[in-house]
Amino acid sequence: MANSDMIVGARPYGRIKEMNSYKAESAIYKGDFVKKNSAGTIERAAATNACVGVAMSNAAAAEQCLVADHPDQVFVVQCAAAEVDAQTDIGLNADIVVGTANTTYKRSAMELDGTTLGTTSSLVLRLLAIEPAVDNALGANVKCIVKINQHQNANVVAGV
Numbered sequence: 001m002a003n004s005d006m007i008v009g010a011r012p013y014g015r016i017k018e019m020n021s022y023k024a025e026s027a028i029y030k031g032d033f034v035k036k037n038s039a040g041t042i043e044r045a046a047a048t049n050a051c052v053g054v055a056m057s058n059a060a061a062a063e064q065c066l067v068a069d070h071p072d073q074v075f076v077v078q079c080a081a082a083e084v085d086a087q088t089d090i091g092l093n094a095d096i097v098v099g100t101a102n103t104t105y106k107r108s109a110m111e112l113d114g115t116t117l118g119t120t121s122s123l124v125l126r127l128l129a130i131e132p133a134v135d136n137a138l139g140a141n142v143k144c145i146v147k148i149n150q151h152q153n154a155n156v157v158a159g160v
Contacts, residue, residue: 002139002140002141003135003136003137003139003140003141003142003143004135004141005078005140005141006078007078007099007107007108007109007110007111008031008078008107008108009029009030009031009032009033009054009055009077009107009108009109009110009111010031010032010033010054010075010076010077010108010110010146011031011054011075011076011077012054012056012068012073012074012075012076013074013075013076013131013145014074016056016068016070016073017068017070017072017073018068018069018070018073019056019066019067019068019069020066020067020069021064021065021066021067022034022036022041022042022052022064022065022067023040023041023042023062023063023064023065024041024042024043024059024060024061024062024063024064024065025037025039025041025042025043025061026043026044026061027044027058027059027060027061027101028042028043028044028055028058028059028065029044029055029058029101029102029106029107029108030055030056030057030058030106030107030108031054031055031107031108031110032044032045032054032055032101032108032110033045033049033051033053033054033096033110033124033148034051034052034053034054034055034065034067035049035050035051035052035152036052036152042055042065042067044098044101044110045096045098045124046098047095047096047097047098047113047124048095048122048123048124049124049150050124050150050151050152051124051148051150051151051152052067052069052151052152052153053067053068053069053070053073053148053151054067054068054073054075055067055108056068058106069153071148071151071153071154072147073147073148074128074145074146074147075145075146075147075148076131076143076144076145076146077096077110077111077112077125077143077144077146078111078112078141078142078143078144079111079112079114079140079141079142079143079144080097080111080112080113080114080115081113081114081115081140082114082139082140082141083114083115083117084112084114084117084127084130084138084139084142084144085138085139085142086138087138089117089127089138090127090128090129090130091126091127091128092117092118092119092126092127093117093118093119093120093121093123093124093125093126093127093149094112094113094114094116094117094118094123094124094125094127094146095113095116095123095124095125096110096111096112096113096124096125097110097111097112097113098110099111112125112127112144112146121149122150123149123150124148124149124150125146125147125148125149125150126146126147126148126149127144127145127146128144128145128146128147129144129145130142130143130144130145131143131144131145
């Protein structure tokens with residue numbers, strides 16, 4: 001059976017290690033990977049930006065937004081392509097795909113960019129595992145367990 005294609009951004013996997021409130025620079029949706037900027041606020045991360053965490057709430061500009069921001073927090077995020085199709089992809093790094101958020105349902109449209117899989121330490125996410133679920137398998141739209149490799153509050157490591 002094919003994996004469902006339901007883009008909702010990222011969500012914590014397991015317990016949430018830490019959450020903090022940040023002021024939003026612009027609209028942020030639950031599930032967005034976010035980064036701190038030079039103004040001290042947060043904004044949606046671009047595909048290759050180092051991130052501080054994942055938004056746990058929606059926020060308009062100048063509103064407070066809860067962010068799961070612990071460097072060791074792991075998340076589940078869907079892969080945008082069918083490139084995560086072998087067990088040997090586990091341990092590789094990848095960037096994110098930044099889609100247009102669904103403003104009707106207030107959902108993120110960010111995904112793991114499977115086309116960027118590699119060992120380069122500058123890639124944003126580290127692929128740790130495939131989410132264990134009966135309706136999830138390697139291939140298109142697989143739900144991946146990831147950690148932020150390019151975390152603004154931690155050291156960066158190369159992929160394996």
